[in-house]
Amino acid sequence: MTSSALSLPVSRAGTLRRHRLVERYAPIVTIVLALIAIWYIGAVLMNLTLVRDGFEREETPYTVSDLIEGTMSAERPLLPAPHQVIGAFVDSVFGYAPTAPRSLIYHSTVTLSATLLGFVLGALLGIALALMIVHSRVLEKSLLPWIICSQMVPILALAPIFVVALGAMGLQGLLPKSIISAYLSFFPITIGMVKGFTAPDPMQLDLMRTWSATPRQVLSKLRWPSAVPYLFASLKVAVTISLIGAIVAELPTGAEAGIGARLLAGSYYGQIIQIWSALLAAAILASGLIALVDLTERGVARQMGTRS
Amino acid sequence: MTLQQQKALKLDDPDVTLWRDVRESYVAPIEPVAMNSAADARAELTSSPRRLAVDVRNVSLTFETADGKVDALSNVSLQIADGEFVSFIGPSGCGKTTMLRVIADLQQPTSGTLLVNGVSAEQARLERRYGYVFQAPALFPWRTIEKNLKLPLEIMGFSDSEQRQRAARYLALVNLTGFERKFPWQLSGGMQQRVSIARALSFDPELLLMDEPFGALDEIVRDHLNEQLLQLWDKTGKTVLFVTHSIPEAVFLSTKIVVMSPRPGRIIDIIDCNFPRVRTLEIRETAEFLKIAQRVRVGLRAGHSYDE
Numbered sequence: 343m344t345s346s347a348l349s350l351p352v353s354r355a356g357t358l359r360r361h362r363l364v365e366r367y368a369p370i371v372t373i374v375l376a377l378i379a380i381w382y383i384g385a386v387l388m389n390l391t392l393v394r395d396g397f398e399r400e401e402t403p404y405t406v407s408d409l410i411e412g413t414m415s416a417e418r419p420l421l422p423a424p425h426q427v428i429g430a431f432v433d434s435v436f437g438y439a440p441t442a443p444r445s446l447i448y449h450s451t452v453t454l455s456a457t458l459l460g461f462v463l464g465a466l467l468g469i470a471l472a473l474m475i476v477h478s479r480v481l482e483k484s485l486l487p488w489i490i491c492s493q494m495v496p497i498l499a500l501a502p503i504f505v506v507a508l509g510a511m512g513l514q515g516l517l518p519k520s521i522i523s524a525y526l527s528f529f530p531i532t533i534g535m536v537k538g539f540t541a542p543d544p545m546q547l548d549l550m551r552t553w554s555a556t557p558r559q560v561l562s563k564l565r566w567p568s569a570v571p572y573l574f575a576s577l578k579v580a581v582t583i584s585l586i587g588a589i590v591a592e593l594p595t596g597a598e599a600g601i602g603a604r605l606l607a608g609s610y611y612g613q614i615i616q617i618w619s620a621l622l623a624a625a626i627l628a629s630g631l632i633a634l635v636d637l638t639e640r641g642v643a644r645q646m647g648t649r650s
Numbered sequence: 651m652t653l654q655q656q657k658a659l660k661l662d663d664p665d666v667t668l669w670r671d672v673r674e675s676y677v678a679p680i681e682p683v684a685m686n687s688a689a690d691a692r693a694e695l696t697s698s699p700r701r702l703a704v705d706v707r708n709v710s711l712t713f714e715t716a717d718g719k720v721d722a723l724s725n726v727s728l729q730i731a732d733g734e735f736v737s738f739i740g741p742s743g744c745g746k747t748t749m750l751r752v753i754a755d756l757q758q759p760t761s762g763t764l765l766v767n768g769v770s771a772e773q774a775r776l777e778r779r780y781g782y783v784f785q786a787p788a789l790f791p792w793r794t795i796e797k798n799l800k801l802p803l804e805i806m807g808f809s810d811s812e813q814r815q816r817a818a819r820y821l822a823l824v825n826l827t828g829f830e831r832k833f834p835w836q837l838s839g840g841m842q843q844r845v846s847i848a849r850a851l852s853f854d855p856e857l858l859l860m861d862e863p864f865g866a867l868d869e870i871v872r873d874h875l876n877e878q879l880l881q882l883w884d885k886t887g888k889t890v891l892f893v894t895h896s897i898p899e900a901v902f903l904s905t906k907i908v909v910m911s912p913r914p915g916r917i918i919d920i921i922d923c924n925f926p927r928v929r930t931l932e933i934r935e936t937a938e939f940l941k942i943a944q945r946v947r948v949g950l951r952a953g954h955s956y957d958e
Contacts, residue, residue, distance in 0.1 A: 545788045548756055552782040554775050555805045563801065567792045646792035647833035 378424050382414075385423040389413035392420060422615045431619040443599070446623050452600040454627060456516055456588040460523020461581050467524060468531025468580070475532070476539040476565070477557070493529050497522065497587060502594035509595075519600075523587035527580035534576025538569025567646065574639040581631045589624060601627075702765070703857055703889040704730040704753055709762030711748055711915075721914030722748045723759065728908065728917065732856075735883055735890045737900035738908045739946060740953070745915020746893045746908075750859050753891065754782055767856060778806060780857035781850030785865055787842035789834040789849075795821070796830035799849050806853055820848040823882060840871040847879070851886065858890045864899070873931055876902060884927055898934055901943050909946055911953020919949035 358364060393412035397404040404412075414423040422430075434446035441448055471489065475482045501522050508518040542564050550560045592602025601624050608617035711723040723745045730736050738746035751757045752764065755771040766774035774780060789798045799817040808816070821827055824844040834842055843863055850858060864872045876899060883890055894900050900907050901923065909919040923942055925933060933939055950956065 545784050545786060546790070549782070549784065549788050550805075551756060552754055552775065552780070553778060553802045553805050559805050563805070564790070567790065570792075647794065647835075648792075649835050 381421075381424050385419065385421045386410055386413045388421040389416050389419045392416060418612055418614055420614070422618050426615050427618045427622060430615045431622050434616075434619055435623075446604070446619065449599055449601050449604050449620070450623050450627060453585070453588050453592070453602065453624075456519035456591070456600070457523055457581070457585045457627075457631070459516065459520040460587060461527055461584040463520060463524035464527030464580055464584060465531055465577065468528040468576075469535055471528070471532045472535030472539060473561075475536050489529065489532060492525070497526055497590055498594075500525075501587075501591050505591065505595045519588050519591040522591040523584040526587040527584040530576045530579040530583065531573075534572045534579075535569055538572030539565045541565075541568045541572065570642060570646065574635060574642070578632050578635050581635055582628050585624065585628050585631065701732045701768070702729055703732050703734070703767060704728065704891070705763075705765040706749075706753075707763045709752060709759045709764055711745075711752060711757065711759045723752070724914035724916050725762070726915070726917055728920075730889065730891070730906070732889055733887055734906055735892065735904045736906045736908060737904040738891070738893045738910060739895065739897065739900045740910035740950065741895065741912060743915075744910040744912040744953075746910050747861055748915065749910070750861050750891060750893055754780060754859055774857075778802075778853060779855050780859055781853070781855045783843075783846050783850045783858070783860040783863045785862045787834070787839070787846040789842055789845060791834050794831050794833055795826070795837070795845055798834070798845060799852055802849060802853050808853075816852050820852045821845075823851070823885070824848045824878065838871075840867050840875060843867065844875065844878070847882070851882075851888075856889060858888045860890065860892045862893050862895065865895070872899070877931060879903065880929060897943050897946050901939055901946065902929065902931070902934060907942070907946060909949035909953070911950065913954075916953075918953040919945070921945055921949075 390409065390413055393409055393416060394404075396416075397408070397412070413419070415426070419426070431446065434444065438445035438448075440451075471485065475485055504522050504525075505518045508514070508521065539561075546564060547560070550564055555563070588600070589602040589605070591597075592600040593606060597603045597606075601620050604620040604623075605617055608614065608620065706726055706728040709723055709726045710721070713720040713722055726745070726749065738749060740746050748757065752759050753766060753771060755775040764771050767779055769777070769779075789795075790801065793801065796817050799821060800813045803813040803816060817830070818827070821830065824847060826841060826844055826848070829837065829841070829845075834845075837845070843866075847860075847863065850860075864875050867875065879890075880903060892900075892903060904923050907919075907921040907923060908917055909921065910916065911918050921942060925938075
């Protein structure tokens with residue numbers, strides 16, 4: 343019996359590496375684990391002096407392992423260890439009823455509602471401005487400089503002015519925060535959509551001209567579909583900025599609810615771990631929102647026949 | 651319907667189907683135009699006065715550029731009768747594309763008059779009397795092939811059932827039945843260009859303007875498409891204006907060849923081709939074919955097309 347010289351044995355060495363899940367998630371998991379490791383080391387190093395001073399004040403004998411254990415379980419650390427943050431986070435999320443004032447879910451929903459309302463208002467305003475700029479040379483020259491100037495003033499300075507002024511007009515709570523979020527998020531959408539509406543190439547515009555299409559038909563059949571990729575790119579930027587705007591809007595006037603309020607309370611009472619768990623909630627919120635926009639983008643792209 | 655009634659139609663009325671199956675007995679005034687060949691003179695005198703599809707008189711187009719004036723077209727005069735297949739041939743920059751764009755009202759001449767099917771170029775464009783095929787397929791990538799074919803029909807207000815019928819009919823005409831649900835990126839360049847031709851024909855214009863439609867394709871596909879285009883022309887009886895820079899293609903396809911030369915853009919020669927209407931690729935080796943190709947080359951040389 344002759345064996346073919348070309349029958350190579352199937353290599354089993356790389357099959358684990360080539361498994362679909364491993365390929366997809368191994369890189370990100372590795373990076374996250376590395377970051378957590380660096381975080382732990384940072385926590386130990388930064389809290390060292392704090393803990394050593396505490397031991398020496400109480401004049402108790404301590405060993406190196408006591409020190410290290412102390413750095414990772416201090417009550418008011420400079421840099422909380424990851425397990426402390428996650429512990430506080432889990433407590434705030436699952437330890438209270440979702441509508442209780444101490445629940446992180448309650449605060450997150452308050453901020454989220456302001457974020458979403460501001461995002462929607464900002465998107466509508468941004469698209470309306472982009473439409474006006476694309477269809478009128480006069481408006482382009484007069485509006486665009488003002489739009490760019492509007493983003494130059496730091497929002498941290500503008501937010502208190504907004505909140506106080508709107509409060510004097512009788513608008514409180516959700517609306518001023520949403521207006522600040524909208525103010526921040528309309529800008530990337532305007533710039534992105536202006537680029538998107540002017541994206542169709544001259545040949546396609548000539549084609550519409552040979553069929554003597556009305557400007558409205560050109561807008562709906564050519565400019566809008568061409569602008570969709572730009573729309574989703576700027577929506578992702580806008581939704582993050584909107585969240586930041588909602589949090590910033592809660593800071594200056596001492597709001598009682600929301601992630602910004604939690605940050606404020608944490609800094610008033612020296613609850614560093616509370617601050618960090620609120621930050622973790624904000625990060626999860628932001629990634630969730632971007633994931634939603636991304637999901638919508640994929641669905642739309644499939645409908646529009648994009649090469650997958 | 652008379653021409654006056656047609657003009658009174660509201661062009662964006664969705665219930666109106668602009669079906670131009672009107673062959674009016676429009677008599678062209680037989681003015682003494684410069685005869686470029688004895689064949690032309692004989693044709694003008696012996697045949698009954700056919701309607702002129704395109705009547706160009708002393709058209710000039712001058713661009714102002716940073717380097718000075720550019721005469722894209724200089725005193726060009728041309729008469730094209732109904733049902734002819736006319737090729738424009740010349741080197742780059744001789745004004746053949748400009749000529750086509752002027753006829754399509756995509757550019758306006760600086761002097762001279764131009765009548766398309768008896769009306770001004772702008773009127774012809776508003777009445778959707780021609781279909782234009784560009785150098786690139788210019789299909790909308792977010793639409794399926796069927797929807798791409800339906801695009802001009804949507805703009806012109808055809809009913810849904812009418813749109814479906816026409817899309818199916820013209821797709822069959824270019825031998826692409828079965829590709830309705832595909833997206834443009836799934837088709838090869840030649841197939842995309844065929845869809846583009848079907849789209850230009852889908853609303854039944856009397857005139858077909860083609861600007862180097864097969865320029866980006868390889869020789870084999872181009873030969874195949876040349877044959878198909880001739881069959882299409884024979885079946886539909888349209889007037890075709892075809893811009894090319896390939897001498898064999900021009901001689902193979904046309905009933906009349908217009909040789910142009912650059913700087914300034916002008917007509918050097920108008921050649922009649924009397925091949926039978928149904929042709930195969932084999933005629934490219936016949937003596938008469940070579941004689942006409944030689945005459946084209948002589949014209950190009952006389953217009954300094956081969957100089958630096």
